[in-house]
Amino acid sequence: MLNRRELNRAALCIALGAWALPRPSNGQEAPRWRSDPFGLGVASGMPREGSVVLWTRLAPLGEESAERDARPPCQVRWEVFADEALRQRVAAGEQVTDAARAFSVHVQVNGLAPQRSYWYRFTCGDAASPVGRTRTAPAAGAAVARLRLALASCQHYEYGFYAAHREIAGRDLDAVVFVGDYIYEGHIGPSLAQRRHDGPVPLTLDEYRARHAHYKRDADLQAAHAAHPWILTWDDHEVVNDYASDREPAPTGTEQFLRRRAAAYRAYFEHMPLALAPQGPDMRIHDRFAWGDLADIWTLDCRQYRSHHACADPQMDHGRMLTNCAELADPARTMLGTAQERWLAEGVATSKARWKLLAQSTQVSATSIETAQGRQTWTDGWDGYPVARQRMLQAMADAKLRNAVTLGGDVHRFIAADLRVRPNEADSPVVASEFVGGSVTSRGASRAAMDKMRLDNPDIAHARGDERGYAFLDIDRGAARCEFRATPHPALKDAPLGRQALYVVEDGRAGVMAG
Numbered sequence: 032m033l034n035r036r037e038l039n040r041a042a043l044c045i046a047l048g049a050w051a052l053p054r055p056s057n058g059q060e061a062p063r064w065r066s067d068p069f070g071l072g073v074a075s076g077m078p079r080e081g082s083v084v085l086w087t088r089l090a091p092l093g094e095e096s097a098e099r100d101a102r103p104p105c106q107v108r109w110e111v112f113a114d115e116a117l118r119q120r121v122a123a124g125e126q127v128t129d130a131a132r133a134f135s136v137h138v139q140v141n142g143l144a145p146q147r148s149y150w151y152r153f154t155c156g157d158a159a160s161p162v163g164r165t166r167t168a169p170a171a172g173a174a175v176a177r178l179r180l181a182l183a184s185c186q187h188y189e190y191g192f193y194a195a196h197r198e199i200a201g202r203d204l205d206a207v208v209f210v211g212d213y214i215y216e217g218h219i220g221p222s223l224a225q226r227r228h229d230g231p232v233p234l235t236l237d238e239y240r241a242r243h244a245h246y247k248r249d250a251d252l253q254a255a256h257a258a259h260p261w262i263l264t265w266d267d268h269e270v271v272n273d274y275a276s277d278r279e280p281a282p283t284g285t286e287q288f289l290r291r292r293a294a295a296y297r298a299y300f301e302h303m304p305l306a307l308a309p310q311g312p313d314m315r316i317h318d319r320f321a322w323g324d325l326a327d328i329w330t331l332d333c334r335q336y337r338s339h340h341a342c343a344d345p346q347m348d349h350g351r352m353l354t355n356c357a358e359l360a361d362p363a364r365t366m367l368g369t370a371q372e373r374w375l376a377e378g379v380a381t382s383k384a385r386w387k388l389l390a391q392s393t394q395v396s397a398t399s400i401e402t403a404q405g406r407q408t409w410t411d412g413w414d415g416y417p418v419a420r421q422r423m424l425q426a427m428a429d430a431k432l433r434n435a436v437t438l439g440g441d442v443h444r445f446i447a448a449d450l451r452v453r454p455n456e457a458d459s460p461v462v463a464s465e466f467v468g469g470s471v472t473s474r475g476a477s478r479a480a481m482d483k484m485r486l487d488n489p490d491i492a493h494a495r496g497d498e499r500g501y502a503f504l505d506i507d508r509g510a511a512r513c514e515f516r517a518t519p520h521p522a523l524k525d526a527p528l529g530r531q532a533l534y535v536v537e538d539g540r541a542g543v544m545a546g
């Protein structure tokens with residue numbers, strides 16, 4: 032009988048095996064490259080007790096898709112070392128990649144020691160990749176004193192530079208948790224743009240590949256990937272703004288949108304250190320990571336399985352600010368989908384870890400505001416799924432869960448908030464805490480707008496949308512500390528980041544406190 036961990040590992044091997052179909056052809060010549068094929072950098076992710084996933088993609092600068100499609104399969108060698116000087120090699124192997132996967136390489140490396148740094152590189156023909164550093168998770172149940180994470184999201188290329196990633200790359204961290212809007216499909220007005228996307232708004236697989244490659248050529252983003260393993264989930268812009276399961280804002284029809292979603296998910300997988308390849312328009316991204324006895328980390332998928340927007344505009348179904356939408360109260364509405372919701376409720380209820388971290392794409396705390404027309408609610412976030420939010424928080428209350436903290440993105444603001452089953456009602460106990468880690472570059476709301484939101488929602492302790500950055504989480508047995516690291520909008524190339532605020536959740540006491 033395999034235990035659960037072995038089963039998971041077997042499933043990963045099968046998934047990667049199915050993805051890596053081509054076999055080395057005999058007598059194949061080692062390629063000689065005219066330009067560096069490793070210009071997109073290297074990455075690692077999915078840190079487990081004895082394993083990580085390594086990633087790269089061979090993409091010589093300026094190579095056209097027709098040229099790429101004509102290139103024969105090639106063999107890529109990967110090596111893992113126990114030391115930064117690359118003297119003690121502990122694992123190595125070869126993998127063949129080809130045009131069908133855009134020459135991406137995903138390697139699941141097993142048999143590593145827990146809670147340890149490793150260095151890795153790829154070679155192909157006469158080319159060698161930059162060296163990446165990664166880190167495995169501690170052994171299951173091991174006594175772990177400390178966990179340090181960067182929480183980041185929302186890196187619209189055109190709004191500015193990745194100063195946040197430059198700082199993240201230089202920090203001593205266990206992992207980066209990135210919760211979505213890794214790429215943006217759309218463009219912004221020329222007066223706002225600090226730099227430009229190239230190519231059209233992506234609709235096809237090749238267009239999504241080009242957009243991902245464009246982002247990956249940023250040196251600061253590459254450095255953050257090369258410095259730490261990443262734990263990933265996505266939000267909407269990896270496909271299209273405000274999509275909800277099988278529907279996008281434009282009335283294109285389900286079949287056509289699912290073709291677009293399949294292209295977007297596939298390009299996403301091809302550019303990320305992930306193990307489970309998509310099957311057509313479906314891709315499993317929600318997952319669970321353990322950090323010894325200190326923390327369990329869930330990554331949630333808030334896009335693929337959600338109900339369509341409440342009170343949707345049939346002409347253009349974006350999220351909306353609405354008053355008096357009765358559909359919001361429909362208990363059949365779901366944010367996570369039934370299966371993921373049950374999986375999460377069971378997981379958190381049985382978790383033995385001290386901290387339960389729920390990494391998901393948007394803001395959990397209520398944000399609706401008082402207006403002359405009544406209370407206005409934004410329908411694309413958790414506020415658009417209030418009964419599902421209540422179920423999630425009630426499940427935590429029922430399980431008498433200690434130390435649950437949600438980590439979010441999407442809204443381009445730094446948030447520290449208390450989470451109650453009935454938001455903002457003082458007689459509903461605080462059952463969990465929330466941090467939203469700002470945005471790396473994407474523009475957020477003004478201070479006045481955030482002050483108004485905070486005034487109308489007393490559960491929110493901190494709300495700033497006028498600066499860019501990320502959150503640094505330093506977690507030990509006694510407390511989870513969250514430092515908001517920020518620079519004024521827009522983030523400039525050499526912008527230094529500073530402390531915007533520090534909030535603390537103490538062990539055994541739900542809710543955020545200014546630190």
Ligand code: FE
Binds near residue numbers: 185441443
């Ligand atoms: Fe965003």
Ligand code: CA
Binds near residue numbers: 268441
């Ligand atoms: Ca978003």
